[in-house]
Amino acid sequence: MKLKTFRGGIHPEGHKDISKGQEVEAYLPKGDLVFPINQHIGKPARPVVAKGDPVLAGQIIAEADGFVSANIISSCSGKVKAIEERHTASGARAMCIVIENDGQYTLAPGIGKTPHRGTLSSKDILDAIKAAGIVGMGGAGFPTHVKLTSKNPESIDYVIANGSECEPYITCDDRLMQDENRGILEGLRLVLELFPNAQGVIAIEDNKPDAIKAMEAVCAGEKHISVQPVMAKYPEGGERNLISVISGRDLRFGQLPADVGCVVCNVSTLNAIYHAVHNSEPLMERYFTVSGDAVANPRTMSVRIGTSCAELIEAAGGIKPGCTVKKVLSGGPMMGIAMSSLDVPVCKNNNALTVLAEDEVELAEAQATACIRCGRCTRACPIHLIPQAMAEAAERKDYEQYEKRLYGLDCIACGSCTYVCPAKRPLMQLFKQTKASIMAAKRK
Numbered sequence: 001m002k003l004k005t006f007r008g009g010i011h012p013e014g015h016k017d018i019s020k021g022q023e024v025e026a027y028l029p030k031g032d033l034v035f036p037i038n039q040h041i042g043k044p045a046r047p048v049v050a051k052g053d054p055v056l057a058g059q060i061i062a063e064a065d066g067f068v069s070a071n072i073i074s075s076c077s078g079k080v081k082a083i084e085e086r087h088t089a090s091g092a093r094a095m096c097i098v099i100e101n102d103g104q105y106t107l108a109p110g111i112g113k114t115p116h117r118g119t120l121s122s123k124d125i126l127d128a129i130k131a132a133g134i135v136g137m138g139g140a141g142f143p144t145h146v147k148l149t150s151k152n153p154e155s156i157d158y159v160i161a162n163g164s165e166c167e168p169y170i171t172c173d174d175r176l177m178q179d180e181n182r183g184i185l186e187g188l189r190l191v192l193e194l195f196p197n198a199q200g201v202i203a204i205e206d207n208k209p210d211a212i213k214a215m216e217a218v219c220a221g222e223k224h225i226s227v228q229p230v231m232a233k234y235p236e237g238g239e240r241n242l243i244s245v246i247s248g249r250d251l252r253f254g255q256l257p258a259d260v261g262c263v264v265c266n267v268s269t270l271n272a273i274y275h276a277v278h279n280s281e282p283l284m285e286r287y288f289t290v291s292g293d294a295v296a297n298p299r300t301m302s303v304r305i306g307t308s309c310a311e312l313i314e315a316a317g318g319i320k321p322g323c324t325v326k327k328v329l330s331g332g333p334m335m336g337i338a339m340s341s342l343d344v345p346v347c348k349n350n351n352a353l354t355v356l357a358e359d360e361v362e363l364a365e366a367q368a369t370a371c372i373r374c375g376r377c378t379r380a381c382p383i384h385l386i387p388q389a390m391a392e393a394a395e396r397k398d399y400e401q402y403e404k405r406l407y408g409l410d411c412i413a414c415g416s417c418t419y420v421c422p423a424k425r426p427l428m429q430l431f432k433q434t435k436a437s438i439m440a441a442k443r444k
Contacts, residue, residue: 003206005231006241008382010416012168012234012334014207019291019298020171024179026285026302027315033076033101033306034086034345035061036094040135041142042068047097053080058111058282061097064130070143070348071133074099075284075304077106089309089330089344090337096345099306113280122153122194125277132276133283133348138162138173138237138266139331141349144273147265148194150258156195157261158247161188161202161270163211164236167332170352172287173267175300177204177211180271181218187270188225190277195263200225201246202267207232234334235414239264241382253410268351283348290316292355294323303346309353310342319355326359333360334415364424371425377417383410387417387427394434399441402434409435 038044045062055061055074062072078100086096130145150156161184165173177184188200202219204212206229216227230236230245240251242264249260257264265273268286275281284305291298296317303312309330319325329336330344332354338361377387385407393402402408408431415428 003231004245005233006244008380009233010380010419015169016171019289020174022299024175024300029304029307033099035072035097035306036088037062038094039347040070045072049080051080055099056108057105058108068146070135073133073282073284075306076101077104078102087344091340110280125190128277134272135348137268139349153195154197156198156263159191159198159200160246160264161267162237162264163204163267166234166236167334169291169354170289170332172289172300172351174208174211176287178214181214183271183274184267185218187274190273202227203230205232238412253407289352294319294325294355294357296320306345309344323357327356329354368424372423376420380416380420391427394430399438
């Protein structure tokens with residue numbers, strides 16, 4: 001059977017074998033835990049604790065402050081040490097709640113208890129998701145209760161579970177689908193209860209045969225849920241690409257997935273939904289990969305939100321003896337963010353650290369030339385933009401052309417254009433800077 005795929009995209013080396021064979025273990029942090037109040041798209045949460053307050057694991061420490069916002073949950077017990085600005089993985093500073101971890105992980109009352117018996121209403125499901133502080137865990141961080149709140153739920157035809165995990169090195173969703181296949185299925189069932197006409201489709205790239213096997217086994221006999229293997233190609237996990245592959249529908253610029261009858265949720269998000277609704281367990285931990293050619297023991301772990309990234313590299317065996325680290329990325333090598341410090345916390349939408357002995361960007365910069373107009377960037381772009389023209393507009397700061405005629409703000413910063421460019425031009429970096437400049441001007 002010919003596997004489905006999308007137009008464009010690239011085939012970077014996966015490097016997934018180095019971390020996916022290890023058993024997943026729960027890591028309990030040793031130091032303080034740090035919780036930025038803006039771990040989601042939208043308005044930052046509002047702290048509801050003060051310095052010196054005792055805190056229990058599973059307790060809300062910052063409440064959603066507006067419709068597009070999300071609760072922040074403590075993943076440990078202890079005492080509030082400070083509420084202050086700290087650096088995050090992006091390098092920006094954010095207000096954070098710092099908790100002195102007592103090492104006991106004492107749960108708040110009601111955590112882990114079955115909250116509902118009998119039939120759940122849509123409101124029950126959405127309220128539980130909101131209370132748990134769940135956001136998109138594939139990287140976007142959009143509050144999940146907002147995504148699943150629809151004015152016309154009957155118009156949704158597909159709920160797509162995103163298990164593609166196309167970014168090199170990262171294997172946390174692969175392992176989650178093997179270990180928590182029942183939780184992912186139950187989470188998908190709950191979401192389908194919100195959309196009475198929808199079919200559930202679990203999309204998994206074909207380079208994850210163990211995950212496909214595990215999900216097919218647990219979904220056997222399901223009438224409204226199926227597993228769809230798709231061709232391994234980057235960036236398969238982009239919403240626009242996945243919708244095209246699964247539904248055959250074109251998500252045009254400016255449209256939301258719901259406009260074409262689709263809802264897309266990461267498999268980690270669905271597993272978190274199951275635990276929130278059925279077990280009253282808020283989002284306190286997640287699967288997280290520490291990998292790269294400079295790590296002694298690459299692996300995926302179950303980690304507490306708020307854990308220091310420095311601790312997690314040590315938990316993966318630290319740096320290989322004799323190895324010099326050139327770059328550490330929050331995420332993978334295609335869309336990850338280069339980190340200036342490891343003294344930053346894991347947030348809800350962080351899924352990996354990639355520790356590299358070589359800096360490919362630095363090597364490319366040394367070889368960069370002028371554009372040779374080969375058109376490879378346009379052929380590789382998965383959302384049909386024209387990177388060559390976008391770069392020209394960005395360089396002359398013609399932001400109206402960039403935004404209005406070239407749809408540059410729709411760029412998903414996947415890096416495919418940069419990857420294929422024979423002139424080694426830093427296209428994605430230019431597009432990120434241009435978008436930031438345009439958005440800053442709009443805010444003013």
